[in-house]
Amino acid sequence: MAEELQRYNSQGVQIRVPKVDFTASKVQAQTMASLSQSLDRMSNYFFRIAEGQAKIQGAEYGAENAPTKDQIKTSIESGEQIDVVGDQTTVFGQYARNASLTAVTDEIEYMMSLEMSKTIKAFNDSLDEPGSDADYEPDKLLDKLKAIVEGHSSALDDVSPGTARKLRASGGIKANAKFVSFADKWSNNEYAKSKSQFFAKIEMDDNELFDLISANANDPQMLDFLITSFKNKRLAEGSTFKLSQGELQNIANNFDTNLKKVANKIMLDEILKSEAIPGMQGKMLEELLKNSESRNVSMAMASGLNILEQLGESRSDIVKNLFNEHQNKVNFDQNQQINKINNNVREVKDVLGQAVTKWLRGETEEAEMLMGDYINANGGVILEGTGSQIEQWAKFKETQNSADVDDVNEIVIRLEAMGTNLTTEDVLKEFNAGNLSKTTASGLINDAQSFADQKYKRAIKNVIYKAFQFEENVLILDRKGKAKLNIELKNEAQAQIGAMYEQSLIDGTTQSIVWSAEAKKIVDNLNTGLKPEIELKEKNKSVSVIKAILPQVDDVQFKNKFQDLKAENITEDQIQLMLNTLMKVRGEIDSPTAKPSGGWFSDAPADPIPSYIRTLTKKSKGKTNQLDSQISILKETLSLYSDD
């Protein structure tokens, strides 16, 4: 029964305590933490600002109170440590110390560089001295540079060992660079000095060669040995300078050439010596000409012949050359003599002309004094070959001292009829013959000189001025191109004919020279010689301009017009084309033409300005002076092609 009754099944309900979130505490903690962080940030920020200010103030203080140049100098010289401001604990102190150390380091580096430069300069200057000074060799420089670096850097050893090390390192690097540079220069200089000494020694040795051959002329074998040794020694010395094969060959060739000269000189001296012996004049040369193999010559002559034969010359050629050289020497002496006489005659003629003029003016004493320098006590000549002039002077004086004569009318008429062909010589001849009075002779001499001067002046005006388009009353202000060329040529022609005129006054040939023909000759010479030379120079300038422009142009067609451009073949068209191009560029710079642009749905119309003009315009914008100068050069060259 009991089993049939129901029992309540418990639900198993338990006490549940709801969870509570302690938000208040959390929020308070969070908010306070956030506020604390915010305040921390703020205080950090102010600390940072304060630190920044301390840094700046420290750096300023350090820089302001850094040791002075004199203090640093004294410290370096005395070996005492430098005092720097600041400390290593506070920000202000650290920055003051750093600034002070930087200032000191900079100053020391500067002083070190200055000291090094002074030392290097002294060492470099020593290289220009002719000799070698042991005090200025590279190892001495190294010692000095080391002392400079050490002396300067050690001043900071106790204050800041790190900075001192840095200073040593930077000083060492500088010193090393300077040392290496000097060592290179020194070794090059030493090498060059030794080389030049070697070549100087060659010159001196060459002079000794003559004495060597002369002294050993009697012993051909010894002489041969000595010459070979001499040459080998020289080549051996040369090889120590690492001379090239070519240079060594040159030394050997020069030795042989000099040997030939010396041998020739010895032989010529022997001939001259024999010429001085009475009865022997021409005998030695005659003997050799008859028989080139003859042994009947002096030992010195035989040695000379042997040397030349060993150098590969045949005996007959040697003799032929010897004869020619001797003949040349004789001719040279004769020419010297003739030149001397000509000069004497020119000098006396000139003085004679002046003396005659003075005499005719009544200044007889001055005329006598002038001619007195050329007449000795016995009435003979002082300068060789001037007898005719002295005789003419004596005759002139004789005629002058005699009573004046009347003019022979026929003679006067004949002389006057000669017109501009009249010369002083014609007048003097008739005067000395007693056919002219003093007055008429003087007048006719003046006329003759005046005619010659007029001919000279007319030649300048009618030939030279005309040839170079020069007008006396026109002043050309802008001397460029052809105008400049013509003026240069005119000046050159005038200078040449002027020099000729001056010389003719000295020679007394003013009246005999055909001035117009001489002027024509000078003009022709200039037109074929100097003119093309100047024109080529001008054209070269234009070629340089065009060659400088072309690489900036990308238009192949335009470039092709200047292919293989040279001063010798440049044409007027080419210069004109480039000039037009540059003028267009100048125009574009002054007033640019806008580049046409298209619309939204249409292409831009063709640009009326070629692309290379636009490129050149862009490149020349900042260089208008250069552009103007290029235009001016082209214009000048173009004017050379004009006909007028």
Added chain:
Amino acid sequence: MATYVAIASAVVSGVASYRSNQAKSDQLKAEAKQAEIQGRADAVEYKRQSVEVMRRMNAVISANVARAGARGLAPYSSGGVTELINNYNRRYALKDVIALRQNAKMAKGMAQYQAGQYRASANTVMKIAPLQFLSTVGQGFTQAEMIGGPNAPSTVLKKIF
């Protein structure tokens, strides 16, 4: 110009920070109310559950009484089997009901406590807000002032006032 923008930015940033705190405070207050409501809802649920327990208990007791009557037993007789079993059922059911009532009470009480927490948080946030406002504005102002020059905020403010 840059200085004006800097000052304005600092002030706006400060105001934004203040507004953010205000919003957070409001949010916390709302959460407090929500916690109270949730507590009440939980209490009602517990009560509903206790009623259900009672209902089931009554159903079992009634069934037992009915069954006893049908068998010829005195259903309400004292000390009988039926009463004994029904008392047993009553004891266990009441145990559940008491537990559920306790839960309802605690849910309510704890919800109020939680709401109190939220309200305290809201107050804390609002207390800190002015300090944060001043901190943000002050920092911005000082930063701008440190730039210096004729456009420094102090100079600009002097010009304005």
